[in-house]
Amino acid sequence: MASIQLGSIVSDIRGSVAQVTYSRNQGGLFARERVTPSDPGSxxxxxxxxxxxxxxxxxxxxxxxxxxxxxxxxxxxxxxxxxxxxxxxxxxxxxxxxxxxxxxxxxEAIGWENPPSRAPLPQPAFTLVAHWCDNCDKLLAHVTLADTVNVYEGLQMYLSIGVAVNPGVTYYSGPWLTSGIDDYVPGWQLGLTAERAEAANKVGDRLWARIRQQDETTGAISHWYQDDSIIETHSLPGAGNPSGTAVTEGTF
Structure with missing residues (x-):
């Protein structure tokens, strides 16, 4: 089903109509023939x-x-x-x-039978820097939250990483890898390690990331916030961070 924004002309359209998928990226609107979606058996x-x-x-x-x-x-x-x-x-x-x-x-459990007692949380803005580590054969995705994000004990973070997909796949969709991150610590720079074959994530490819946050006391949750980065190459000088500072790594 497609969503269509109407004015004196059709100013925007997103979704699929008659086997054609309409979408938008930084370059503007575009249309593609529908392709096979992500493997439902994955x-x-x-x-x-x-x-x-x-x-x-x-x-x-x-x-x-x-x-x-x-x-x-x-x-x-x-x-x-x-x-x-x-x-x-x-x-x-x-x-x-x-x-x-x-x-x-x-x-692996239901968190809340009753609705949150507070409004949904704001989107957690962040920046993403992706590097292919040429001396450890790992793809490193470094996520740094913006200073405007209010972090506190008991704040849960959920992160999804999306790698390059077939160009026929709709923008911001594809085989997302998801990780749950418990108890975000203020000032912690999250270093995420996705171990994959270099052929699947070449230097120069684009990597996507999405993060949402949830309050573990009330269950209030945010919308996803997303960012992307071109994969660059580097050698590890320290404990998993291009700057040499220690980070916590989660392996997908």
């Missing part, structure tokens, strides 16, 4: 479907009608926005999934 896709299934079953079998009504009320208070920033109607069920699926994928 490990990441299987885990994602399992988490959604488990949370959906919990919604149907365990929550009371009163709890489901509370989620509906929360959804009405905090509507999501579409890709143009306009508010859109989202059901209580979808808000329940938004809050619990990411948690379930890392904790």
């Amino acid at each position: 490990a990441a896709q299987v885990l994602a479907r399992a988490a959604v299934t488990a949370c959906s079953q919990y919604w149907s079998d365990t929550l009371t009608q009163g709890q489901r009504d509370d989620w509906k009320t929360y959804a009405g208070q905090y509507p999501r926005t579409d890709r143009w920033g306009n508010p859109k109607r989202v059901t209580g069920y979808l808000w329940f999934l938004a809050v619990n699926v990411a948690w379930y994928r890392t904790k």
Whole structure:
């Protein structure tokens, strides 16, 4: 299904119509013939479907009608926005999934039966620098949060890394690798290590990253924030960081 922004002319269109996918990147609007999506049998896709299934079953079998009504009320208070920033109607069920699926994928448990007691968190702005380590055969993605991000004990971070995909795949989609990051420490520069064959991530390719944050006390969660970086090459001078400072590494 496509989303179309109308004016005196069609000013923007995103999605698929008649086997053609319309999208936008930094260069502007473009259209492509639809291609085969990410492998539904991949490990990441299987885990994602399992988490959604488990949370959906919990919604149907365990929550009371009163709890489901509370989620509906929360959804009405905090509507999501579409890709143009306009508010859109989202059901209580979808808000329940938004809050619990990411948690379930890392904790293997339902985090919250009741809706958050606070508004959704703001998007966590960050910058991404990607390097291919030519003396350790690793792809290093260094993520540094912006100073404007309010970090505190108990703040959960979820990060997805997306590598180069077939040019027919819609922008910002593809085989995302996801990691749950517990208890973000203020001032911590996150160093993420994706070990892959060099042929799959060549120097000069583009690497994508998305981060969302969640409050572990209330369950309030943010939208995804995304950034990208051209993969450069370097030799490790220190403990996994081009600057030589120590970082924490998570291997996908």
